[in-house]
Amino acid sequence: MSQVTVNESEVDIVIGALHSELTSFMNAWRPFFSRFHLIIVKDPDLKEDLQIPEGFMLDIYTKSDIERVVGSSTAALFSGYSCRYFGYLVSRKKYIVCVDDDCIPARDNMGNVVDAVDQHIFNLKTPATPFFFNTLYDPFCKGADFVRGYPFSLRSGVDCALSCGLWLNMADFDAPTQALKAGQRNTRYVDAVVTIPVRAMMPVSGINMAFDRELVGPALVPALRLAGEGKLRWETVEDIWSGMCVKVICDHLGLGVKSGLPYVYRTERGNAIESLKKEWQGVKLMEDVVPFFQSVRLPQAATTAEACVVEMAKTVKDQLGKVDPIFSRAAEAMEEWVKLWKSVGIVGPRI
Amino acid sequence: MSQVTVNESEVDIVIGALHSELTSFMNAWRPFFSRFHLIIVKDPDLKEDLQIPEGFMLDIYTKSDIERVVGSSTAALFSGYSCRYFGYLVSRKKYIVCVDDDCIPARDNMGNVVDAVDQHIFNLKTPATPFFFNTLYDPFCKGADFVRGYPFSLRSGVDCALSCGLWLNMADFDAPTQALKAGQRNTRYVDAVVTIPVRAMMPVSGINMAFDRELVGPALVPALRLAGEGKLRWETVEDIWSGMCVKVICDHLGLGVKSGLPYVYRTERGNAIESLKKEWQGVKLMEDVVPFFQSVRLPQAATTAEACVVEMAKTVKDQLGKVDPIFSRAAEAMEEWVKLWKSVGIVGPRI
Numbered sequence: 001m002s003q004v005t006v007n008e009s010e011v012d013i014v015i016g017a018l019h020s021e022l023t024s025f026m027n028a029w030r031p032f033f034s035r036f037h038l039i040i041v042k043d044p045d046l047k048e049d050l051q052i053p054e055g056f057m058l059d060i061y062t063k064s065d066i067e068r069v070v071g072s073s074t075a076a077l078f079s080g081y082s083c084r085y086f087g088y089l090v091s092r093k094k095y096i097v098c099v100d101d102d103c104i105p106a107r108d109n110m111g112n113v114v115d116a117v118d119q120h121i122f123n124l125k126t127p128a129t130p131f132f133f134n135t136l137y138d139p140f141c142k143g144a145d146f147v148r149g150y151p152f153s154l155r156s157g158v159d160c161a162l163s164c165g166l167w168l169n170m171a172d173f174d175a176p177t178q179a180l181k182a183g184q185r186n187t188r189y190v191d192a193v194v195t196i197p198v199r200a201m202m203p204v205s206g207i208n209m210a211f212d213r214e215l216v217g218p219a220l221v222p223a224l225r226l227a228g229e230g231k232l233r234w235e236t237v238e239d240i241w242s243g244m245c246v247k248v249i250c251d252h253l254g255l256g257v258k259s260g261l262p263y264v265y266r267t268e269r270g271n272a273i274e275s276l277k278k279e280w281q282g283v284k285l286m287e288d289v290v291p292f293f294q295s296v297r298l299p300q301a302a303t304t305a306e307a308c309v310v311e312m313a314k315t316v317k318d319q320l321g322k323v324d325p326i327f328s329r330a331a332e333a334m335e336e337w338v339k340l341w342k343s344v345g346i347v348g349p350r351i
Numbered sequence: 352m353s354q355v356t357v358n359e360s361e362v363d364i365v366i367g368a369l370h371s372e373l374t375s376f377m378n379a380w381r382p383f384f385s386r387f388h389l390i391i392v393k394d395p396d397l398k399e400d401l402q403i404p405e406g407f408m409l410d411i412y413t414k415s416d417i418e419r420v421v422g423s424s425t426a427a428l429f430s431g432y433s434c435r436y437f438g439y440l441v442s443r444k445k446y447i448v449c450v451d452d453d454c455i456p457a458r459d460n461m462g463n464v465v466d467a468v469d470q471h472i473f474n475l476k477t478p479a480t481p482f483f484f485n486t487l488y489d490p491f492c493k494g495a496d497f498v499r500g501y502p503f504s505l506r507s508g509v510d511c512a513l514s515c516g517l518w519l520n521m522a523d524f525d526a527p528t529q530a531l532k533a534g535q536r537n538t539r540y541v542d543a544v545v546t547i548p549v550r551a552m553m554p555v556s557g558i559n560m561a562f563d564r565e566l567v568g569p570a571l572v573p574a575l576r577l578a579g580e581g582k583l584r585w586e587t588v589e590d591i592w593s594g595m596c597v598k599v600i601c602d603h604l605g606l607g608v609k610s611g612l613p614y615v616y617r618t619e620r621g622n623a624i625e626s627l628k629k630e631w632q633g634v635k636l637m638e639d640v641v642p643f644f645q646s647v648r649l650p651q652a653a654t655t656a657e658a659c660v661v662e663m664a665k666t667v668k669d670q671l672g673k674v675d676p677i678f679s680r681a682a683e684a685m686e687e688w689v690k691l692w693k694s695v696g697i698v699g700p701r702i
Contacts, residue, residue, distance in 0.1 A: 109460050131645075132551075132552055132553065132554075132641060133547055133551050133552065133553035133610070134553075135515060135517060135553055135554060135556070135610050136517065136522060136537065136539075137541060141539075143535065143536075143537065143538060143539060144537070144539065145522070145524060145528055145532065145535070146524075146528065147522065147523050147524060147525075147554055147556065148523045148524055148525040148528075148554060148556065148584070148585060148588075148591065149525070149554025149555075149556075149588060149591035149594075149637055150525075150554055150637070151637045151638055151641045152634060152637075152638070153638055154641075164486060166486060166487065171487060171496070171498065172498050172499050173496060173497075173498060173499055174498075174499040174500070174501075177496055177497065177499075181496065184494065184496070185494075186487065186494065186495070187494060188487075188492075188494060188495065188542055188543075189542070190488060190541055190542050190543040191539055191540070191541050191542070192539075192541040192543060194545065196484055196548075197547075197548050197550075197551030198551075199548075199550055199551075200483075200484050200548030200549070200550075200551055201483055201484065202483065202484035202485075202486055203483075203486060203498055203499060203500025203501055204500075205486065205498065205499065205500075233499070234499060237499075237500060240499065240500035243500075259484070259486050283503060286500060286501070286502045286503075287502050287503070287504055290483060290502045290505070294482075
């Protein structure tokens with residue numbers, strides 16, 4: 001159907017810098033990033049100075065910025081992979097696009113380099129269709145449409161709040177899978193975007209995603225931090241947790257979530273077998289996390305993302321708190337995050 | 352993950368012949384059909400003799416066979432596109448694969464001709480994962496796996512009962528869409544299979560599909576017949592209706608439904624603008640059909656597909672019967688079908 005235009009003033013690209021050397025990363029993305037404003041948040045645990053090539057419009061936030069804005073007691077929320085959430089907080093744009101710093105642009109089946117920003121914004125600006133599955137995938141993609149039997153009353157769709165991209169080469173596996181299939185690479189480029197149906201849950205990966213900050217910004221919350229969390233994706237579940245928060249809230253508010261294009265090419269990093277020692281906590285927690293999010297329902301009175309997060313935090317504390325203290329801490333982090341969002345995320349940072 | 356072996360003794364290919372000239376159709380499919388037994392059911396309204404090339408193992412059923420097996424009063428169930436349901440009834444195989452007679456094998460992105468039978472049976476023999484969406488699509492495809500965050504307890508999946516394939520060239524649009532976009536062709540080959548999540552509904556197309564007859568055979572029911580139904584796909588909704596029956600029953604029985612690969616190449620047939628005069632009834636009915644199937648729940652006591660269809664027929668009569676008499680007739684057809692299945696579909700036809 002229709003194509004969309006991407007306005008630079010609507011988009012912030014947020015990068016969590018877990019490594020100081022960003023030169024090749026930034027240069028690889030230059031064709032697609034250079035027209036947008038970038039927010040680079042340096043992992044507070046990273047000591048070395050960031051290496052960033054010239055020619056970008058960007059703001060860099062470091063540990064001292066984080067502490068100044070949120071206070072030193074709250075700054076711990078933003079360590080490791082969670083540093084990027086600080087970027088969500090200080091952004092003032094409608095759309096946020098995030099890519100991990102070990103990813104570069106992918107190529108499609110025709111060999112063309114993929115503009116991930118453009119595809120994410122396309123996903124967010126075109127409607128989602130969570131109430132009935134279209135077998136030919138996204139009906140708003142060029143050359144596609146709704147198939148026979150799709151009710152006309154549902155064809156206008158709903159606003160899309162979250163766009164989840166995928167990964168070629170190194171897929172986003174957990175440490176056990178990665179260790180077991182060390183040689184496996186994802187080479188399958190699936191040329192599709194799907195709306196995840198209402199009430200269906202999925203693991204949102206923070207590696208390559210975008211969202212509508214105005215609609216669901218407060219729901220992207222750095223809440224579930226593993227005890228031995230390290231600096232490798234497969235040692236973390238913070239994005240899985242916040243992704244399920246967003247999905248439940250989208251279902252409640254009548255918004256959509258899409259998954260599929262764009263792909264990024266993910267390079268190798270870390271030793272999965274080493275990580276196995278830590279990862280089982282994350283794997284184990286999913287057995288409680290997933291049924292919780294599948295069954296949680298929000299009160300009708302909660303009509304904003306902030307209100308939904310507050311309600312969800314209460315339910316997390318009540319239902320999951322008794323399972324493991326890590327969930328009580330997640331609930332507290334959610335409450336803290338909403339307070340931060342109200343004081344910093346909406347009215348502006350005190351920088 | 353693992354590949355599967357396809358045993359000839361497990362599969363019937365059922366073709367509803369709406370046209371007498373099947374030579375080019377059969378020859379195009381010869382590489383993939385010739386090792387299997389075929390059931391060809393001739394549309395009772397078709398007068399001319401069927402033209403079928405040699406070299407296939409097949410049984411042909413005509414109007415007189417249908418009347419002899421089900422009785423002349425019930426034979427009306429099997430006219431037009433619904434003739435193939437007679438094939439489902441008389442088959443004794445575990446798996447049924449169906450392709451419309453205006454489709455030929457498609458080519459994938461590499462230019463290879465697609466073995467649709469093999470892919471359908473692969474879909475049916477590997478587990479489905481309806482309880483959590485895997486963002487890298489079917490984890491049982493070669494080179495794929497479950498992504499980070501996917502609960503290990505859900506990774507064994509459930510039995511897959513229905514495999515819905517797609518269409519290159521002429522997609523399965525309704526008459527209004529087809530008339531509006533007469534020049535549109537589907538050229539996007541999406542290399543993926545997805546499990547449709549539990550409680551999500553989708554329009555199942557009869558053009559290119561396969562199912563596990565032992566698990567859900569009775570749920571594929573020729574029930575919803577439009578008043579002015581013709582001999583073009585976009586003038587029918589019988590497959591959409593039976594597809595939603597199957598999906599609800601799969602959700603109830605803990606079975607899975609997949610959509611995606613394989614594609615077939617669909618050739619042109621018919622004039623959509625002519626069909627517009629009839630099609631609006633089908634389009635209009637979907638506005639009641641979809642909410643009904645989205646909300647219908649089956650009693651726990653219904654533990655077989657037959658029992659589920661009987662229960663669903665009651666609810667159709669109660670809830671939809673008052674909306675339009677066409678639904679009362681659909682409910683009666685469902686009851687009739689289950690009786691037929693019990694007398695013919697299980698113990699064998701009286702031929």
